[in-house]
Each structure stands twice: as structure tokens, then as C-alpha cells.
Amino acid sequence: MLPRRFNLHRPDRIEDAVALLAEHGDDASPYAGGTELLIAMKARVLSYAHIVDLKGIAALRGVSARSDGGLIIGALTTHHELANHSLVLERLPAYALLSANVANIRVRAAGTLGGNLCFAEPHADPPAMLCALNAELVLAGPGGERRMLLAEFILGELSTARATGEVLVRIEVPGLPAGTRAGYRAFGHLERPAVGVAAVALPLGKGFDWRLRVGSICGRPTALAGLEKAMRGLPEADALAVLAEGAEQAAAAVEADDDIRGSAEYKRHLVGVLARRAARAALGMEALAA
Amino acid sequence: MNDIAVMDVTFTLNNEPASARIEPRELLIDVLRENFGLRGAKRSCDLGVCGACTVLVDGLPVSSCSTLAADVAGRSVLTIEGLGTPQALDPVQQAFIEHGAMQCGFCTPGMVLAVKSLLAAEPSPTEEQVRHYLRGNICRCTGYVKIIEAVMDLAKRGARLKTNP
Numbered sequence: 001m002l003p004r005r006f007n008l009h010r011p012d013r014i015e016d017a018v019a020l021l022a023e024h025g026d027d028a029s030p031y032a033g034g035t036e037l038l039i040a041m042k043a044r045v046l047s048y049a050h051i052v053d054l055k056g057i058a059a060l061r062g063v064s065a066r067s068d069g070g071l072i073i074g075a076l077t078t079h080h081e082l083a084n085h086s087l088v089l090e091r092l093p094a095y096a097l098l099s100a101n102v103a104n105i106r107v108r109a110a111g112t113l114g115g116n117l118c119f120a121e122p123h124a125d126p127p128a129m130l131c132a133l134n135a136e137l138v139l140a141g142p143g144g145e146r147r148m149l150l151a152e153f154i155l156g157e158l159s160t161a162r163a164t165g166e167v168l169v170r171i172e173v174p175g176l177p178a179g180t181r182a183g184y185r186a187f188g189h190l191e192r193p194a195v196g197v198a199a200v201a202l203p204l205g206k207g208f209d210w211r212l213r214v215g216s217i218c219g220r221p222t223a224l225a226g227l228e229k230a231m232r233g234l235p236e237a238d239a240l241a242v243l244a245e246g247a248e249q250a251a252a253a254v255e256a257d258d259d260i261r262g263s264a265e266y267k268r269h270l271v272g273v274l275a276r277r278a279a280r281a282a283l284g285m286e287a288l289a290a
Numbered sequence: 291m292n293d294i295a296v297m298d299v300t301f302t303l304n305n306e307p308a309s310a311r312i313e314p315r316e317l318l319i320d321v322l323r324e325n326f327g328l329r330g331a332k333r334s335c336d337l338g339v340c341g342a343c344t345v346l347v348d349g350l351p352v353s354s355c356s357t358l359a360a361d362v363a364g365r366s367v368l369t370i371e372g373l374g375t376p377q378a379l380d381p382v383q384q385a386f387i388e389h390g391a392m393q394c395g396f397c398t399p400g401m402v403l404a405v406k407s408l409l410a411a412e413p414s415p416t417e418e419q420v421r422h423y424l425r426g427n428i429c430r431c432t433g434y435v436k437i438i439e440a441v442m443d444l445a446k447r448g449a450r451l452k453t454n455p
């Protein structure tokens with residue numbers, strides 16, 4: 001089916017996009033790759049009189065280096081660009097790999113990271129890993145720019161802290177201490193993951209300070225806080241043993257529902273399996289920072 | 291602001307200049323099929339999942355069922371009709387024929403274009419890379435094995451070209 005009729009606006013500056021969105025309020029929507037929005041508009045689940053295409057705004061594009069060793073990712077950057085970008089491959093190879101496994105090549109070629117985060121469909125890959133990396137967002141609105149943690153931006157299923165009329169400008173991933181490792185593993189038998197787990201390990205004493213974040217399973221990424229604490233500072237082999245022993249129990253506390261992607265019990269089982277795999281993947285990868 | 295404008299979109303279609311007068315909401319697949327009579331791209335799932343509607347835009351695969359025609363303004367669109375000629379098939383088309391890599395043919399245009407784009411980026415992919423890249427092109431005749439064999443044959447030739455250019 002065709003979407004309902006709309007006016008297509010193509011601003012080339014962030015200020016103009018913000019002004020258009022302010023003028024039309026709830027009748028307008030930002031539009032990037034359209035891989036979520038157009039499907040919902042064709043099904044007429046969503047309709048807007050005004051579509052504000054952000055793709056002509058050069059200031060929303062590109063990946064660059066943050067001076068602390070981190071990354072600055074323009075909101076319009078596609079999963080395909082992230083999977084192949086030399087700076088991402090160098091500084092965050094685990095994130096490049098995650099991007100290479102999003103959906104299919106057509107969704108990766110059109111779908112943007114900004115659109116992924118703003119839509120806040122829980123069954124998505126980037127949020128768990130980006131939350132584990134303490135990613136920050138920069139949003140532009142009528143009053144200027146503001147900055148917030150991604151973990152605070154995602155409020156729940158299809159719900160974010162983005163105010164009507166705000167545009168996500170960029171995603172910033174802070175630099176990581178030398179020797180930091182990361183891994184991500186996801187599984188699902190339909191399109192989109194049923195469960196994904198990100199493991200980030202920052203060097204600490206003889207071992208690591210672990211961040212384990214579960215994505216997709218519920219409205220927002222969840223920390224396996226008990227395990228993170230139990231694994232803290234342990235040598236690699238001991239940390240993995242603690243994880244193997246405690247994963248099932250930690251997973252039992254994660255919020256989950258029965259749905260088309262499986263029963264809550266099955267998904268919690270996946271949390272345990274994927275947490276172990278993500279941690280092993282992290283330890284098997286080259287150090288992220290030299 | 292209630293009257294919806296009609297717009298002209300000018301782009302390159304199968305290496306020739308093209309333009310169409312469209313509504314902003316029109317989808318690329320409909321403009322290709324209805325305005326230009328190019329019926330190779332098929333609408334099947336209409337959800338970005340199956341790949342039957344695949345065309346290349348600036349060399350990368352897109353789901354034409356879920357792309358606004360307005361978005362190809364100034365860009366280059368390649369459909370299956372623009373690949374090779376009946377007298378001189380593209381090597382990908384030739385390999386699909388040699389390996390019998392099709393049954394009903396419904397997914398074939400999308401499959402061939404996806405392979406075209408993969409080989410442009412990576413002339414000698416591994417079998418794992420081929421399977422990964424074609425994950426979003428679904429064949430309901432379950433003819434995948436022959437498709438993979440056809441692409442691996444092209445990959446071997448790509449590898450030879452790489453070593454003796």
C-alpha cells in the first residue's frame with residue numbers, strides 16, 4: 001500500500017529542519033533511511049502531513065575521531081558505512097562487526113544509526129553495545145543543543161527522551177583505556193534479534209571491569225549487574241568461570257515476555273548463552289586501543 | 291500547505307538520463323514498473339525482507355518497495371534490465387544460467403543484482419561472505435545451493451583476475 005499523502009521537505013541545514021519540525025509539530029516527522037518509517041507509513045500505522053527528509057543535511061553525516069580516542073558518528077551514518085569505516089574498524093572493531101550483521105545489506109545500506117536509536121524498536125542491535133560503551137547523544141532543538149547519555153535517552157519500547165521537533169545530530173563514543181575489549185552476540189530466528197548481549201571489558205588489576213548489557217529482550221538495554229560485580233578484577237579464566245556458573249541465574253532476573261520471538265524462558269536461556277559468547281568474543285579480539 | 295505538490299525527479303536509469311513526475315509518497319518500485327515499464331523488480335513481502343524488489347542505487351542494493359522514488363533524485367539506478375543484453379549477458383547472468391541457479395525466476399533479478407554489488411566490492415568473496423551477503427534475498431524454490439555455486443565460480447574467476455590482472 002502507498003503511504004497517505006504528505007509534503008516532502010528537504011532542508012539542508014539542521015536549523016531549517018528544526019524550524020520545520022517546530023512549525024508542524026505532531027503533523028511532521030523527521031525521515032532518514034526510511035527503513036522503519038516507510039514500512040509503518042505504508043501500513044498506515046503512522047502518517048504525517050509533513051515529512052522532513054534529513055538526508056540533505058551534510059552536518060549530520062560522517063564519522064570522525066574524538067580527541068580522547070573515541071568516535072563521533074553523524075546521525076545519518078548507515079550501518080553499512082559503520083561496518084566498513086576505517087576509523088570504526090581501527091577503534092571499535094567489535095562495533096563494526098555488529099553493524100555488518102544488522103539485518104540485510106539493503107537495510108544496512110539505507111538504515112542509519114540515528115534512525116535506529118530514535119525509533120527505539122527494542123529488537124535492535126546497536127543500543128546494548130552503545131550503552132555498554134557509555135555513548136552520548138547530541139540533540140538539536142529550537143532552544144539549541146543538548147547532550148545526554150544513550151542509556152537515559154531510551155525510555156522503553158518505541159519511546160525516547162527526544163522532544164517533538166528535536167533532531168539527533170550525532171552519537172559520541174568516549175575513548176576507552178588501552179587494552180579495552182568488546183564483543184557482541186545476538187540470536188533470533190526471525191528478522192531482527194530476539195536477544196543480543198554486549199560485553200565490554202576495561203582493564204582493571206589482573207583482570208577487567210566488565211560491562212554486560214542485554215538488548216532486545218525488553219524495552220531498554222539492561223545490565224547484568226550482579227555478574228558484572230562478581231567478575232570484576234578477576235583473571236580472565238576465573239571471570240569466565242564465574243560467568244558460566246552465574247549466567248543462568250542472572251538471566252532469570254531479566255524482564256522478558258512470551259512473544260513471536262519465543263517464550264520468556266527461551267529468551268532468558270539465550271541471555272545466558274549469549275553473555276558467555278559475547279564475553280569470550282571480547283577476550284578473543286584484539287585490544288581496542290593500542 | 292494542504293495542496294500536495296507533484297515533483298519532478300531526475301536521475302540516471304540503467305545508464306541513461308531519466309525523469310518522472312511523481313507524488314512524494316510514490317515508491318521506487320511503482321515508478322520503475324509503471325512509469326518506465328521495467329518489470330524485473332518484483333513486489334513480494336513489501337517489508338524490506340525478501341529482496342525480490344532489489345535494485346542498485348549508486349551501486350548498493352536497496353528494497354525498491356520501501357524506497358521513495360523522490361530519494362533517487364540525482365542518483366544512479368540499475369535494474370536487471372540494465373545489466374547485459376540478450377546477446378552479451380553480464381558474467382553474473384551467464385554464471386546463473388551455467389549453474390542452473392534459478393527455478394521459477396521470481397527472486398532472480400534481485401539475486402543477480404545483489405551478487406553484482408557484492409562482487410564489485412569484493413571480487414573473490416569466501417563462501418561465508420556470499421552466504422552472509424545474500425541473507426536478505428529469499429528464494430522460495432529453495433535453490434540456494436546452485437546460486438552459491440554460481441557465485442563461487444565467479445569468485446574463483448575474480449581471484450584469478452586479482453592474481454594475474
Ligand SMILES: Cc1cc2nc3c(=O)[nH]c(=O)nc-3n(C[C@@H](O)[C@@H](O)[C@H](O)COP(=O)(O)OP(=O)(O)OC[C@H]3O[C@@H](n4cnc5c(N)ncnc54)[C@H](O)[C@@H]3O)c2cc1C
Nearest residue numbers: 030032033034035036037103111112115116118124125168
Ligand atoms: C527487514 C528489516 C530487518 C531489520 N533488522 C534489524 C536488525 O537485525 N537489527 C537492527 O538493529 N535493526 C534492524 N532493522 C531496523 C532498521 O530499520 C534500523 O536498524 C535502521 O537503522 C533505521 O534507520 P532509518 O534511517 O531507516 O530510520 P527511519 O525509518 O528513517 O526513521 C526511524 C525513526 O527515527 C526518526 N529519526 C530518524 N533519524 C532521526 C534523527 N537524526 N533525528 C530525529 N529523529 C530521527 C524518524 O522520525 C522515525 O521515527 C530492520 C529493519 C528491517 C526493515
Ligand code: FES
Nearest residue numbers: 334335336341355
Ligand atoms: S518486496 Fe521489497 S523486500 Fe520484499
